[in-house]
Amino acid sequence: MSQAVHKTIQQPKNPGSMISSTDQPLTVGELRDAIAYVDDDVEITFGSTLAGDTLRFYRFKWRGDMLLQMELNEDE
Secondary structure, eight states: OOOOOOOOOOSOSSTTOOOOOOSSOOOHHHHHHHTTTOOTTOOOOOOBOTTOOEEEEEEEEEOSTTOEEEEEEEEO
């Protein structure tokens, strides 16, 4: 895990905002805003591949001080 110290922001800046595909990287702040008031037990899905295989969450992995990678696996 990264040794960088990150401050935790508890209040979303734009709660409930929708995220759409852009040319810019998705940030934790944007994700936090989108799910700010979603109940803890709401299920998250990641869609599927072009071949129709379901994508499942695998893990989060730090890839630098300012890059947290979300890894997905295909469910065959």
